[in-house]
Amino acid sequence: MEYFKEKEIILWDFDGVILDSMEIRSLGFRKVLSQYPAEQVEELLTFHKQNGGLSRYVKFRYFLEEIRGEENAKEEVQQMSEAYSSIMRKKLKSKDLLIDEVLEFISKNHKKFDMHIVSGSDGDELRYLCSNLEISDYFLSINGSPTPKIELVSLLLSNYSYVNEKVCLIGDSINDYDAAMANNIEFFGYNNSDLKKKETRYIENF
Template sequence: MLSEYKVLLWDFDGVIMDSMPVRSKGFELVLAAYPKKQVDQLMAFHELNGGLSRYVKFRYFFEEIRKEAISEEEVLALAGKFSEIMLSLLIDQTLLIEDSVGFIRDNWQNFQMHIVSGSDGKELKIINDSLGLSGFFKSINGSPTPKKQLVEEVLSANQYDKNEVILIGDSINDYDAAVFNNISFAGYNNTGLKQLSENYIEQFTCNSGK
């Protein structure tokens, strides 16, 4: 199926790295001073919206759950603490998803590959550099730019034919970004996405390159 495309846009969390449990722990640590019931509400939102950035999630916590204003500076400070925790925990080879990473290593010369993630862009580059993955990707793109815009910018900057591009993700936010940009979508590592796209990937070993 993937051999029909020339360009693969990859989400990161849950697709290349099994990082969602670590990211959940990060929110709990950063917000440890707040009521557990409220933090649990954020965790539910976080798990349903894996593709959204931490900036959006911190704003949601204060504005929607706590019903209080939060400044841009305060959001950035929380995101900074979160990033410190992530870098201490995510530079870990054992968290890589062998199925997808094996496909990337075997096929990076057969496709143009980019990462488009809701995670912080600077943090993503450090993690991928540290784990020896950066060389497989033409670019690594993350928040605070929203995913829909990240995809749009990659398509525009490289003048890709949209018919030759597919986004591989594990959340509804990834699907939304693909639809918004009129490109194909392949769900992975989340069976709830099977109903949204016929391109669901059960296992990458079944999807060889060209």
């Protein structure tokens, strides 16, 4: 594919790029926060949709501290995140949710490129899902939160001694774009036309 002719390493976001999961992710927030006022939950869902690449830990903390004005919410954030992960492990392990054209590209090219997942999703949950979806073997590593994505990318570049010019990140959110820019690697937008507004390359299809 001409997009990647000068690349050797592809870093993949997960939700919205490999797995069509955004509606189920939103449902998970609704379930975990069902005891709270509806308008507060809707405010959190707006934040969630605008910041797809951020972890649930950040989002639940935002909900409690910024929307509800609560302090010292660390324990509650952990409890909410665990409840959320339990729902996601059940709801997201269907192969029907895999984005076909992306999976086809990955399966055909995983030996040509070094491929890694860098996601805002919980790392343990992500590895569980990839195993159930039978895609783990396509990737040299599968990385997620609570480590922020900017740091995940930085660690990969360092640990594998990658040359930045040979690396790209494919994502569907502004947070993916920010992670690529912060680490001086090329970004390719996908599955979010708002990213066309950025001075970056955009993949219409694979």
